Amino acid sequence: MITTETIFRHYGADKFDPNKVKPIKNRKEWNKPSGGFWASLASQYSNSWYDWCKHEDFETEKLKSHFDFKLKEKSRILEINNANDEMVLKDFLRKKFPSFLYMSNENKPGLDFENNIVDWDKLSERYDAVWIRGGSDYVLYQDFYGWDCDSIVIFRANIVEEI
Numbered sequence: 001m002i003t004t005e006t007i008f009r010h011y012g013a014d015k016f017d018p019n020k021v022k023p024i025k026n027r028k029e030w031n032k033p034s035g036g037f038w039a040s041l042a043s044q045y046s047n048s049w050y051d052w053c054k055h056e057d058f059e060t061e062k063l064k065s066h067f068d069f070k071l072k073e074k075s076r077i078l079e080i081n082n083a084n085d086e087m088v089l090k091d092f093l094r095k096k097f098p099s100f101l102y103m104s105n106e107n108k109p110g111l112d113f114e115n116n117i118v119d120w121d122k123l124s125e126r127y128d129a130v131w132i133r134g135g136s137d138y139v140l141y142q143d144f145y146g147w148d149c150d151s152i153v154i155f156r157a158n159i160v161e162e163i
Contacts, residue, residue, distance in 0.1 A: 009042035012062035018157035024124040032146035033120035036153035047135030052149040075159040083139035124155040
């Protein structure tokens with residue numbers, strides 16, 4: 001569970017620049033938004049951005065600089081830690097906020113994320129950030145393809161508290 005004591009790490013910069021938090025935008029047929037501000041947990045555990053980049057030999061030069069931060073109290077964080085949370089999210093979106101889903105392929109009706117994509121633009125109106133453990137849960141990795149590691153995307157700069 002994400003708390004005000006959870007420490008996140010952002011790679012590629014030495015300090016937080018609020019201007020780097022770009023507006024969230026949907027990507028056609030992809031359950032990963034563009035924009036926002038991305039980070040993973042700062043603790044030494046697998047499934048972090050650092051581990052993924054090292055394993056994939058991806059942008060390893062950017063790993064040389066980083067900074068840590070926490071989220072301010074009362075930040076509205078949507079957490080998806082496992083496939084059960086994903087089921088809760090699907091049910092929540094279907095029943096309460098069907099406008100947060102849009103069909104990525106009209107020939108494949110249903111409410112699974114394979115055929116429906118989260119409307120990140122609308123979801124960002126209700127939440128300040130989304131945490132998905134895509135690197136720790138195979139089902140989440142498949143349904144949120146592109147979330148290569150356990151990571152958070154922050155929609156608003158005002159919830160970041162640099163350490």
